[in-house]
Amino acid sequence: MPSRLRVGIVGGGLSGLAVAYYLTRENSADGLGLDITLLEKSPRLGGVIRSRRVGDFLLEDGPEAFVSYKPAASRLVEELGLGADLLGSRDDRRKVYVLDHDGLNPLPKGMVFLAPVRRRAFWSTASLSLAGKIRALLEPWVPPTRKDASVQEFFQRRLGREFTRRVAEPLVSAIYGGNIRHLSVASALPLLYRMEQSQGSLRKGFLRRPLESSSQPLSLFLTLRKGMEQLVDALRKHVDGVTIRTGVSGLRLTPSSGGSYLLKGKGFEGVQDMVILSTPAPAASRLLAGLVSEEDSPLSRVPYTTTRIIYLAYRRSEFSHPLNGFGFVAAEGADTVLDACTWVSSKFDERCPPDSVLLRCAVHDGRRRREPMSEDESVTRVHRELRRILGISCTPTLHHVWDHGPAMPQPVVGHSARIESSRAGLRRFPGIYLTGAFIGGVGIPDCIETGRRVAEEVADDARNRNRG
C-alpha cells in the first residue's frame, strides 16, 4: 500500500466538484494523506451549469437558481465566500401560473409546496371546480399506502384527479422534465412520501414542519449575481490541491493489484485506491463495465430526458403583459409546445437591463416527443405562442437557444431498488463510490448534499485504510 491514498473522481459537474471540495476539507482537517484527481470528459467543468453574459443580459443554459429551504447550497455558497453575491428571488412578485386550455390560471392559494395546507385560502381559488377543491381538502383523511407508487398515482389517490391534472402534474413535470406517470414518488418527491408514511397526510406533515415560514430570512429562490457558474468557479478555486484534468475521454475502470483500480483513457492513465463516479448513470455504467457487465448494470436503465432552453428578450416599453409573477408551467393538455416559462426579469433583479424583459422557456421530451425543430424554428414558434398566451404584439430583441442532451435523470418507479442493487453489486469492489443527480435528487442542494455525504464515507474509508 503506498503511503498516500489516491482518489480518482470521474465527472466534473457540480456533484464531482462538491465531492472534491468536501473531501479536500476532510483531507486537510484530518491529515488523511489523499492525492485527489478529478477527471472530466469535456474541456470545461460544471456539467450542465453554464452562465453567459450577452451584453447586459445574464443567461443560464442550465439551472437558473436553487431553493433556499434546502440549506446545503446556501451554506456552501457562504463557505466559499460568495455570500455577498447571493441574489434572492423577488418574493413580493411571487405567483406562478398554470397554462391550460382556458389560459393562465394562478396556482391555488394556501399551498405549501404541492399540498393545500391553509384551507380557507385554498378554498378561495377559482382555478379548480368546487368538486376538485372538496376532493383535495379531503387529503388528511386518505389512508397512506406502504408501497412506492408513481407520482401520478400518489397525487390522484391523495388529492384527486383534478388537482393532479391542473396543479401537481405541470409543476412536477417542469421540475423533472419528466412524466409523472413514470416518476417514483419515493425517489422524486421523498419529502412528500415520508410525510405520508410518518404523519399519514401531507397537510398534517406541513403543519408540523412548515417548508417556509414568515420568519424565513431568505427568498424562496436564490441565485448568484454573476450566474450559477460562479459556484463552479469558486469550487474550482477551493480545490486547488486537487489535480484537475479536463478533456479526458474513453475512460475505463479495471481492477489493478492490491485492491486498487486502473483508470485509463485518452488523456489519462493512473492507478487509484478509491474511485468516485460522479457522471450521469449511463456513463457510470459504461465506466464500470470492466467490473460489472454493462448489460447487467441497473445504472444503464436509469432513463434521462432532454431539454431545450430558449431565452427571449423584449423591449419593456413595447411589452403589454404585466408579467406579475415568476412565470408559468404548462398543463399536459395545453395547446403549446412549451413546458415552462420563467419570467426572469420579474423573478430576479439584475438579470437584464431595466428597459427590457427577459423570458426563459423550457421544452423537454419527458411527456411527449420533442418536435424536431431547428433553433431558429423554435425561436419563431415559441415567440408565436408567447404572443398568443401573453397577448403581446412586439418582436424579440434578443434570443438564445441551448440544447441539453439526455441531462435530467428520471427516478422512475423502482429507482431506489435499482440504485441499491447497483451498490450491492459494487460491494465486491471496495473503494468504488457513486454520487450524482441520479443518486440523491436532481436539485442543486441535493447534488451538493449527496456529494458531502459521499465525501464523508470516502474519508471514513481512508481513515480505516490508514489505520489498517
Ligand SMILES: Cc1cc2nc3c(=O)[nH]c(=O)nc-3n(C[C@H](O)[C@H](O)[C@H](O)COP(=O)(O)OP(=O)(O)OC[C@H]3O[C@@H](n4cnc5c(N)ncnc54)[C@H](O)[C@@H]3O)c2cc1C
Ligand atoms: C436544463 C436544466 C435546468 C435545471 N434547472 C435547475 C434549477 O433551476 N435548479 C436546480 O436546483 N436544479 C436544476 N437542474 C438540475 C441540476 O442542475 C443538475 O441536477 C446538476 O447540476 C447535475 O450535476 P451533476 O454533476 O450530477 O451532473 P452533470 O452536470 O451532468 O455533470 C456530469 C459531468 O460528468 C462528465 N462526464 C460524463 N461522462 C464522463 C466520463 N466518461 N468521463 C469523465 N467525465 C464524464 C460530464 O461531461 C459532466 O461534466 C437543472 C438541470 C437541467 C439539465
